[in-house]
Amino acid sequence: MRKRVWLVGLILVSILSLYLGTTSTGQVYAQEGPNLLRNGDFExxxxxxxxxxxxxxxxxxxxPGWRAFWLDDPPPYVAPPPDYCQGDPKCAWGRPEFRGTAAYEYPNRVRSGQxxxxxxxxxxxxxxxxxxQVSGIQPGTRLRFSVWIQTWSCMPESSEKWNVCPAGDRSYxxxxxxxxxxxxxxxxxNWAAPTVVRSPEREAYDQWTxxxxxxxxxxxxxxxxxxxxADWQDRIPRINNDVYIDDASLVVVTPPTSTPPPPPPTATPGPSPTPLPTPTPxxxxxxxxxxxxxxxxxxxxxxxxxxxxxIRELNAGSIGPNNLIRVGQELVIAIPSVTPTPSPTPVSPTPAASPTTATGSICVVAFHDRDGDGLWQKGTEELLPNAVFSLSDAVGLVGQYTTDGLSEPYCFAxxxxxxxxxxxxxxSGYAASGPSTAMVALPGPVxxxxxxxxxxxxTSDEGTETPTAQEPTETPTEEPATSPSFLQQALQWGARVSGILLLAIxxxxxxxxxxxxRRR
Structure with a gap:
């Protein structure tokens, strides 16, 4: 009798385990190749x-393996400091403190490892x-940089408790x-260089993102x-402006395309090399x-x-930490020695031409985010028409644009x-797959x-088609790689049905x- 009880119990446990396994929908993300970063896990x-x-x-x-950068002085695009600073722009600005975080002290601030x-x-x-910096990369290699980030930003509850976060270790x-x-x-x-390819801005308060x-x-x-x-747009201070970083990786997405070397050039006399332009004093x-x-x-x-x-001595105060310089910055290279010269005949000064203010642009794209990851896969995720973009600054609306699904990206210049x-x-019929607003810092002519x-x-009808572009073109079709195949759907339904049958058994x-x- 005892053997029969153990046998029936074992069968029940096995069936329940199989049912839970067939109904699991968790996703596992795998790194596509070796991590090219040193100390990407910060261990x-x-x-x-x-x-x-x-x-x-x-x-x-x-x-180890990483370097920090920062701005010692507030840039011109930040909001004015709080009133208590009495106009001092450096009152509420400074270099952050960089430290390590240990899981045994703050487990919620470490994503993996210690x-x-x-x-x-x-x-x-x-x-x-x-x-x-990562060396040894073959030009033409497609790379993906991934990192998990968490932030903590907290406003004090009152001026009397200016140094206490009312939400504890959570944002407020x-x-x-x-x-x-x-x-x-x-x-x-140079992080501000126009050659830097940036991800969209997102927030990551209190959760690993x-x-x-x-x-x-x-x-x-x-x-x-x-x-x-950290941007106090409302001019109200935050006592906590913390950033936590873990599990960074740089992997190869697509290796460079191997092309046969071009034939050697014919030795024909050509023009002399163009010398570097001589700077005008x-x-x-x-x-x-x-x-x-x-x-x-x-x-x-x-x-x-x-x-x-x-160069450092002649430009003291304009060169940032770690020899940080910016595109468009004017650097003094040399100053001529002062020698007595005869006073020149006075000449009427020629009015200098007014310098042209350099401007930048913000270019926008709306796309059909088929996999819902918030990243635009140009090969499989088509442009969306009839999305309305609005661009605003601190004063108000700068401009609006409605996409046509054909000519994007559109640039507010x-x-x-x-x-x-x-x-x-x-x-219409669509919802944003990620943040529908973004704060964009435009440092200059970039x-x-x-x-x-x-x-x-x-909430839209299942039969709704992808909105067509404003020009007579074919409606984009579903890509096989972005939706489950018939076999995958059949397997998923089979797993669900089998799970229900197992539970009934x-x-x-x-x-x-x-x-x-009872009979016994």
């Missing part, structure tokens, strides 16, 4: 103890992040953090960036250089035959440097791309077992 060394001080700064403790990287600015705004009335990740396919280390971006390598070195900017005789994309202090010094220290809000109203996805709304066995015991 190298001991967080907060053995991590090195970057450039000897005790407050900047960064995981450690994560964090940086934070207490009661101050910041613009900062991390970067890492958070401020925008302007999170994006990027890849510079040329290998530069995946950020991804793809780019094609243009040299044998690429650089990955993680960027945040300023009226005071100083030689200046306008920073171009990909420039570094070392390359500029080599170009003019001077030392890096000389002639924009001055500053912070803009992009909002998308999806087409172009920033914003792609927003939408999916068919659950288990109940029947339990009833028979109970009846058999």
């Amino acid at each position: 190298e060394g001991q967080a907060g103890q053995a991590w090195p001080f970057q450039d000897g700064i005790p407050e900047v403790q960064v995981a 450690f994560s990287q964090k940086y934070f600015s207490y009661n101050r705004q910041h613009e900062a992040g991390l970067y890492q 009335n958070p401020a925008p953090m302007h999170i994006w990740v990027g890849i510079d396919p040329t290998g530069g280390t 995946l950020f991804e971006v793809e780019a094609t390598a243009e040299s044998d070195t690429v650089t990955v960036f993680i960027h945040t900017r 300023r009226p005071d005789g100083a030689i200046v250089h306008i920073v171009q994309a990909g420039d570094t202090l070392s390359s500029i010094a080599a170009q003019y035959g001077v030392t890096v220290d000389q 002639g924009l001055a440097a500053g912070t803009y809000t992009v909002a998308m109203e999806p087409p 172009s920033v791309d914003v792609a927003m996805g939408a999916q068919r709304s659950e 288990a109940v029947a066995l339990a009833v028979l077992f109970a009846l058999s015991r």
